[in-house]
Amino acid sequence: MADYRAPLTDMRFVREEVFRAEQEWQAMSATADFNAELADAVLEEAARLVEAELFPLNQRGDQEGCVMSDGAVTTPGGFRQAFAELARGGWCGLGGNPAHGGQGLPKLLTQSFDELLYASNTGFALYLTLNNGAGLLLDAYADEAVKTRYLPRLYAGEWLGTMCLTEPHCGTDLGLIKTRAVPSDDGRYSVTGSKIWITGGEHDLTDNIVHLVLAKLPDAPPGAKGISLFLVPKRRVLEDGSLGEANGVVCGGLEHKMGINGSATCVMHFEGAEGVLIGEPHQGLAAMFTMMNYERLSIGIQGLGLGDVAYQSAIAFARERRQSRAPGGAAEPDQAADPILVHPDVRRMALNARAWNEGGRLFAACVARELDRAKYHSDREVREAADELVALLTPVAKAFLTDRGFATTVEAQQIYGGSGYCVEWGAEQYVRDARIAMIYEGxxxxxxxxxxxxxxxxxxxxxxxxxxxxxxxxxxxxxxxxxxxxxxxxxxxxxxxxxxxxxxxxxxxxxxxxxxxxxxxxxxxxxxxxxxxxxxxxxxxxxxxxxxxxxxxxxxxxxxxxxxxxxxxxxxxxxxxxxxxxxxxxxxxxxxxxxxxxx
Amino acid sequence: MADYRAPLTDMRFVREEVFRAEQEWQAMSATADFNAELADAVLEEAARLVEAELFPLNQRGDQEGCVMSDGAVTTPGGFRQAFAELARGGWCGLGGNPAHGGQGLPKLLTQSFDELLYASNTGFALYLTLNNGAGLLLDAYADEAVKTRYLPRLYAGEWLGTMCLTEPHCGTDLGLIKTRAVPSDDGRYSVTGSKIWITGGEHDLTDNIVHLVLAKLPDAPPGAKGISLFLVPKRRVLEDGSLGEANGVVCGGLEHKMGINGSATCVMHFEGAEGVLIGEPHQGLAAMFTMMNYERLSIGIQGLGLGDVAYQSAIAFARERRQSRAPGGAAEPDQAADPILVHPDVRRMALNARAWNEGGRLFAACVARELDRAKYHSDREVREAADELVALLTPVAKAFLTDRGFATTVEAQQIYGGSGYCVEWGAEQYVRDARIAMIYEGxxxxxxxxxxxxxxxxxxxxxxxxxxxxxxxxxxxxxxxxxxxxxxxxxxxxxxxxxxxxxxxxxxxxxxxxxxxxxxxxxxxxxxxxxxxxxxxxxxxxxxxxxxxxxxxxxxxxxxxxxxxxxxxxxxxxxxxxxxxxxxxxxxxxxxxxxxxxx
The missing domain is CATH 1.20.1410 (I/LWEQ domain)
Incomplete structure (x- = not known):
């Protein structure tokens, strides 16, 4: 199986030579501390981590998958150790709010880290993706007490966050959800209902899991306008921040999926679980949409990352595998046949993959830069213009990047011929792992x-x-x-x-x-x-x-x-x-x- | 999981109303016994068989896969019984030469049976596909003694045939093969070498397996012009046709694949195995090409069959699943939401799938009719023209049908949303099973x-x-x-x-x-x-x-x-x-x- 190498040169070209990141960052006070050298240093360290720690676990994660026993979920071998190393290194709080322990890196930089994560190990990456989303949401909508209690732990990777939206009878049409939240005397809520397809709903990576759950209050208006958002921890969190007893949150099972087997996709039952209302009553869907732009770009980048690792892997194969001769005559006459990379049709597939990947990298950076402008720029007009462009391009980033990314993994697999269909070479896993990105997150x-x-x-x-x-x-x-x-x-x-x-x-x-x-x-x-x-x-x-x-x-x-x-x-x-x-x-x-x- | 229904009406429309099969058959003496009623009867019985016997085993075949133990391969549960029923019914010799016990059905008819097989259970279907190819090859190139000894058993499904071409270092470039055949004193040959990706190389469906093996004679010229073809049975066949002792044929392992798990894909070692030369020395590749047109059309039809079962399955889901409302207002106001089949974008995907399937069915029938003309027509000019069209369209049938078939299974899976990614619904298996068709058989x-x-x-x-x-x-x-x-x-x-x-x-x-x-x-x-x-x-x-x-x-x-x-x-x-x-x-x-x- 071919190695994965972080495409740092191309990332730097896109960041500095196309989008002039350094100038961009210097112009905004929140990002003025960042420069090209720092960005390089961050990504070089990230590259070391994903190449040495995450990529070697990728195939194992696929083959072992997550296993559930007595309600507990065990992640594939090596995931716990790798996650602990990432958490120690601060990689769970890269884009987090510095006021609560996050590192406040601009999205133009963290999106490259996203790509490295997905490329090296998508099943693993998703635990961080969901956690990032939960952090963003709490930062935007929770009150200070909740932020102070939860955000530092999420950013430190001490706990991990999830998003609980879908129910068995509804995903797209969230107005149909049946999960209910009933107010208690102490200002908290009792949450009851079942959710499905919960990424990281249960696992062994952290001591606690922080679920963000869509539910309806008793007085909720019907449809999508009656949805509220609740924070429901797996284990209760006491006043002093320490962990109390188990909350009424039960994992009811794991999905058997086409791919991303390293990611635990859970059925979650909330059985009178204690929850905290986040944001205003009935405004849960609007809150959820706050972090959608980030999450959807991130899932788009899943397509890009898998497209790139698939490309790299196919090229390594095409350099080694020898069949037939170059069109103009033998390229390596001393060998029995030429490497297949000499054939125009193999090059066509390879260049298709490469062009989609490089275009995708430009696109992800483009949207990320606008996300930064929308968040950090001092000029309101610039912020609004950026917000508008993000709104326009986010669905494209999610769907176009994942459609092209999936097609790229398929094209890369085709370069392999029969080996591409055999599990040991890894090419088919990229296809299976990429397929979900066209489906989830809308x-x-x-x-x-x-x-x-x-x-x-x-x-x-x-x-x-x-x-x-x-x-x-x-x-x-x-x-x-x-x-x-x-x-x-x-x-x-x-x-x-x-x-x-x-x-x-x-x-x-x-x-x-x-x-x-x-x-x-x-x-x-x-x-x-x-x-x-x-x-x-x-x-x-x-x-x-x-x-x-x-x-x-x-x-x-x-x-x-x-x-x-x-x-x-x-x-x-x-x-x-x-x-x-x-x-x-x-x-x-x-x-x-x-x-x-x-x- | 949705049922599969054989598309008999559309098959009949294509056969009779577009291609006027009855007239076609009456005009050629070899097919003059066939008419529309007989064709209907054959396909109705075939439909019963695949709907009731093969389709229910499809998911099980995927999940259990083939298992190897002590060199013996066990097919998934139910495969043995189902195969025995097919063999008893004469379905293994449908297109076989009547002079040796085959039923001599025209390809225009048997191609529909191929579609039903692939749609209902591709992993199972492949055992028959390879057997058909072996039968065609022996009928065209073997001498009478070999035909008499082997063809009736292959047509009866008593034994099954394989094709052994690929070696670890070469697939496309067969000139590089290393398997050797050394003449013995008795006019037979001793075959030694290793082959990979041998579909049905070892299994428990029949008492004997008849391998057709490409190998080089000691005096072979280099490259593709030095390849000969040998029949190498798993167990020796005695003069009286009874089975003798084991031949030097050993299964070295099974591939772990992305899909078609019900099909045993074997590493085969030939260790001084006794073989019979088929056709002329050094002319093995030409012989192999004889049956390529049939095999390649058949693999194209794999794409079509899987595209159709995926479509049917997605439509069943889209009728049941309710999300949101039709664009012009509720289609079923008494329900909480409309079936997703009301949405234009779902219809776009469904119609894409359907149009590719119906176009594919026309195309498969078109090529099949020309195959029949090339084989059976009394007018040499008609035969030659048909031969030429088959030559032109066969690579298109193989590649276009499988590219579109794969894309169709992906589009059908997309209609399912998240359920399409979960194993239990079956949609993802069609994608995995379809993917190989773009790769193998060239x-x-x-x-x-x-x-x-x-x-x-x-x-x-x-x-x-x-x-x-x-x-x-x-x-x-x-x-x-x-x-x-x-x-x-x-x-x-x-x-x-x-x-x-x-x-x-x-x-x-x-x-x-x-x-x-x-x-x-x-x-x-x-x-x-x-x-x-x-x-x-x-x-x-x-x-x-x-x-x-x-x-x-x-x-x-x-x-x-x-x-x-x-x-x-x-x-x-x-x-x-x-x-x-x-x-x-x-x-x-x-x-x-x-x-x-x-x-």
Whole structure:
């Protein structure tokens, strides 16, 4: 099985040469302490950790899985020790609020750590992902007493957090939940109900688990407007912060899944469990949405990380495996056959994977930078503009990154031939682990509905228009006039026009037919994804060209490779956007024409 | 878990109303005994068998898998009994030569049985697939004594056949094989070497296993021209046909795979095993290619079958699962939410799956009919034309059907949301089982190289040209002038022009650059796939229109649904062909530009 190497050079290129992180950080007081050297140091240490500790546990985690016995869940061998090391190193509180013991790193930096975690061991990474989400939520909505009691422990990895949303009969449609919370005399609540698909609902990594649970109060209005949010610890937390007796929280079983076997996916029963209300009554869903942007980007990055480890693994195989000869004649005549990396079709698959990964890395960084601006920038207008762009791009980041990430793991597996189907080589695990990312944290179909509803038709396309304006301003202000960058500029200009044309058409169609938005949603999300990648690849090509001209830090080979990979995106991936435009133009009538009985 | 229902109505429509099977059969003496009623009877009995016996064992087969102990392999629970029932019913010799106990059914009929087998239980189906291949090969190349001794047992399912090609260091590049065959004094051979990925190499379904093994004779010329083919039984077969002692054939282990766990994938060691030469010395690869067209179509049908069972399963889920409301307002106001089948995006996924399945069923029947013509038709010109079309379309059938079949299982799984990722619902097994079909029997990349090499550039596009001529003749002779069929005609005419344009460009590029064929191969294969589907959907739309006008046997709802599903292909799948044309136009330079060290 091939090793995994953290792609630090490409991460640095994206961060510093494309998105100028250092300048960005210096301009905001909350991040003014960060600079390129510090970022490098953090990621180099992270790379050491994931390469040496987490990746070697990845296959074992898949094969052993989590095991439940007498209500207790044991994680795969090595997970406890690795988690303890991460916790000791402060890696659970990387993005946490410094006022409560977090390290306050900007998202533009922590998103790279997310990628390393997912790439090296997705099953393991998820315990941290959920904990990050819980921390964000409490930081935004809990009162000071709760924050003081819980946040330092979550940031220290002493306890871990979960999100308890889904119930057996509802996931997407949370208005249907049945879990109830009844007020007690002491201001607390008694929470009763069953939740499913709870990542890290029970495990042996920490002494306590902090569940954030959606439930309805007795006086709740019906539907999604009657949902409240409660903190329900596995073990009660006493006034002095020490652990009391067990709360009424029981793990009812583990799901048997296609992948991410190292992650405990639990059925959780709350049986009159003591809980604390977080935020206002009936406002639980709004609170949950606060951290959605972070979580959804994180799940998008799962697709990216798995795409990259799958690519690396396939390339290692393609260098070793020898079959047939290069098209122009033997590349290594002294051997019985050439490495398969000489074959154009193998290169096509490898470059597809690579281009999606590098595009995905640009995209994740782009959204992360806007998240930082929205949170930290001193200028309200900048914050609001960033917030808007995050709102627009988050569903795309989640769905496009995971759709492309899954496809990338499949393409990487294909490079392996038959070995890709055999468990020992590891390629098939990446496919299975990537598949869930298209489903959870809101299916990709739900992301598309979010995009086309809240982010597009509701504002009559204003978000898209302002994004297009911003890109056009960048195009106008750009001073690079190099032949290698021209095709990127032309493609971007063409895709912007296409995006605006399709956006107008979709908004018009949606105003006339209730089914039009849903019929266009998925393809529109992908169309926007292609347009944004065109933007980011143009930026990356420009940065590579600057690097070539000025002998930049990433090295000449790196910049040349970047331009070739970008060109691959333009010629062999971007043509799909035209097909998407045509598909959207088909409208809803065909989809709705088939009688329900005829399916 | 949802049931599987054999799609007999659609199979009959394709067979009788699109391809006029009865007329076809009556016109050839070898198939003159077959008619529509007999075909219906065969498939109805087959449907009963797969629905009641094989499908209920599918999930169990996945979960139990095959187990090896002391060199013996045990198939999953129920497989032995089910296989015995199939063998008793004569289902192992369906397409076999009647002169040796086979039933001589035309491929146009048996391909439907293949679909039912794969859909209901792919892990199980593969034992029969390999046996069919072995039977075909022996019938074509073995001498009468061998045929008489072996074929009746293989057709009766008393013994089962295998194909032993791949070795640890070579699969695609069979010229590299190391297995050796040394002549003995008695005219037999002593075969020594190791083979991997041998489907059904060892199992408990039959008393004997008949291996067809590629090996090199001592005087073999190097490379692919020095490969011979040997029959090597697990147990020796005595003169009177009874079983003698064990031959030197040992199962060295089972692969742990992503899926098809019910199928024993074996490492096989031949240790001076007694073998019989089949066909001429050094002509083994040519013999193997004889049955490739059948096997490759069969593996294509694996994609189709799994796509259909995945679709059926997802639709059953989408009828039951209730989340949110239909776009125009509640479809079932008395319920808390509507079934998710009301949502346009769910319908988009469902119709994608359905359109690929129905298109795939047309395609499989199309190739099967040509296989029958090539084998049975009395007119040499018809036979040769059919042979040529089979040669052209076989790599497309294998690769396009499996690529689309896999994508269909993924899309069906997506309809399930989180349940699709949980083992108990079965959707994820279809994905895992479908994935291998893109890899084995020649990876889809190898299919594309076969297409663009032997079937395109070698004849300067003559095969494609003659296919286009044939389609144009059909277009000219067509008498249907209905508005619902016009879009199909227009799309077909457009795709034919595109196909011819791209074909000419690819041939020209390949004549100038050794890497051009490989760079275009995969996309060209898909482009040809889209063109052929345009043809077949036009035929199907015409047949549906005829059915509507003349109150045909499939019923009005069926014909209306067929036109809607075909329209979905035109508007939401076919637009991709233009992207493929652009991707092909990119040529090889970008793929070859990246230095090997830069990957």
């Amino acid at each position: 299916t990709n179909g739900i992301q598309a509905m979010d995009l086309i509803g809240r982010k597009l038709t509701r504002n009559q396309g204003a978000y898209v228009e302002r994004l297009a304006d911003r890109i056009r301003t960048e195009l106008e202000n750009d001073d690079i006039d190099a032949p290698d960058v021209h095709p990127f500029r032309e493609a971007l200009e063409r895709e912007l026009i296409r995006l605006e044309r399709v956006t107008a058409a979709v908004i018009d169609a949606a105003s006339k037919d209730a089914a039009a938005a849903g019929a266009a949603a998925n393809d529109y999300l992908h169309l926007l994804g292609y347009a944004v990648y065109s933007w980011l690849w143009w930026k990356a090509a420009g940065a590579a060209q600057r690097g070539l001209t000025r002998q930049g830090p990433s090295g000449e080979d790196f910049y040349r490779a970047k331009l070739i990979v970008g060109q691959h995106f333009l010629t062999r991936q971007l043509p799909h956007s035209e097909a998407l435009e045509r598909q959207i133009a088909a409208g809803p009538s065909g989809l709705m024409a088939l009688e329900r009985d005829w399916f | 990876t889809n990349g190898i299919q594309a190289m076969d297409l663009i090499g032997r079937k395109l550039t070698r004849n300067q596009g003559a095969y494609v040209e003659r296919l286009a001529d044939r389609i144009r003749t059909e277009l000219e002779n067509d008498d249907i002038d209905a508005p619902d069929v016009h879009p199909f005609r227009e799309a077909l005419e457009r795709e034919l022009i595109r196909l011819e344009r791209v074909t000419a460009a690819v041939i020209d590029a390949a004549s100038k650059d050794a890497a051009a064929a490989g760079a275009a191969a995969n996309d060209y294969l898909h482009l040809l796939g889209y063109a052929v589907y345009s043809w077949l959907w036009w035929k199907a739309a015409g047949a549906a229109q005829r059915g509507l006008t003349r109150q045909g046997p499939s019923g009005e709802d069926f014909y209306r649904a067929k036109l809607i599903v075909g329209q979905h292909f035109l508007t939401r799948q076919l637009p991709h062909s233009e992207a493929l044309e652009r991707q092909i136009a990119a040529g090889p330079s970008g793929l070859m530009a990246l230095e090997r060290d830069w990957f």
